[in-house]
Amino acid sequence: MVRNNSFLKEIDFTKEELNDLIDLGLKFKELKKARIPHKYLEGLNIALIFEKASTRTRSAFTVAGQDLGMNVTYLGSGEIQLGKKESVIDTAKVLGSMFDGIEYRGFKQEDVEALAEYSGVPVWNGLTDTWHPTQMIADFMTLKEHFGKLEGLTIAYIGDGRNNMANSLLVTSAILGVNVKIIAPADLQPEAEIVAIAEQYNNGAELTITDDVAAVKGVDMLYTDVWVSMGEEVDFKERIDLLLPYQINADLLAKAENPNLVVMHCLPAFHDLNTEIGKEIYETYGLAELEITDEVFQEHSSTIFQEAENRMHSIKAIMYQSLKSL
Structure with missing residues (x-):
């Protein structure tokens, strides 16, 4: 320490x-x-x-x-x-x-x-x-509760691969020796400096950075986060259009081909219209769901709220x- x-x-x-x-x-x-x-x-x-x-x-x-x-x-x-x-x-x-x-x-x-x-x-x-970093201890604690171990697991983060959550998941997975995939559009992949840190501290994990959503095949856990971070100034419509193919939905889960797959989200999540911002997004862009569909969120809500606790x-x-x- x-x-x-x-x-x-x-x-x-x-x-x-x-x-x-x-x-x-x-x-x-x-x-x-x-x-x-x-x-x-x-x-x-x-x-x-x-x-x-x-x-x-x-x-x-x-x-x-x-x-x-x-x-x-x-x-x-x-x-x-x-x-x-x-x-x-x-x-x-x-x-x-x-x-x-x-x-x-x-x-x-x-x-x-x-x-x-x-x-x-x-x-x-x-x-x-x-x-x-504090989120990481909770996340890997949740994974250990579910699988009884961390060794041998493969996790995937999908969405905006340049934010703090993607950075921390990539580096923490490397340190712990957990295989990790960051699946994001080319323009939203982790900075070279972050990838270099992950490689420097890697303890045997397979590190994958890709824009191909097919990479979710076989993963044990799918993770996502909001598409625009707090304080970030971006063209929201442009960001939505770029990331919609990376939404966690039923089709993406099918691509994973793993019946024991768990889905995690650090929250808050835009999966319905029960928030003021969610309603504003719907009124402006016609989308009731963003980074994760309500169907998938509800199906995996026990894990997501376990993670929150x-x-x-x-x-x-x-x-x-x-x-x-x-």
Whole structure:
């Protein structure tokens, strides 16, 4: 573990360390289900910085911190001076003098790295434009629950292959030795720098980058994410037209030819018209479903919401591992 036991990006950890966090998350899940108290970090204080809106990450860090006995303070983007009237470095020094740990969910990876460097306390990356490492522990924890193992699995991410989820899945799979395919249009495939990182830290995984949807054949898991990330400015119609052939639907599942296939999504998902944005998209473009159809979403909803719940258990493991020696 590096930088005062911070959790900033996947490559800061070995295969063994990531597997330990996955297994620890499973143990914390057992304690939670059995209603066994585990206030192992009682009396500590943590701050949650959110420059980007959140449902799962905020809820997971809040409940996980409280279950571990910690006092949790939420600091929204409109409530603090981070990057506006006060630099990230100055903010880090102030918060580090008051809190025992800091979560950051925002835009720049450099900002979470600076918080870790100058705060003097563990910092956890709740999401940046480049990486989403806490999601990875939950995702591979979910896979291990389903298949009983990670070795020998092949997973595929399909859609926008340049976002933080695709980056993290590619690199984390490589570290863990899990075969991974990033299936995306040529213009939306991972940057060469990300692919190089995955190759550098690869522990025997087969890494595939392709624009051919037929590559889903034989995979154990299909993963997708929204087609436009938070804060991204693009021609939405152009993006939709480019990615519609990469939608997870019944035809794509048939191409996988695997009756034991699971589908995962980090949420939120645009699979129906039950959101304001979903209705706006339908009124503008005539599409009721985007990256995943409602039929497939409902069929695999138990896994998708299991994955969402596992955010809490995995984050609990991450924070405990960081703070247990205090």
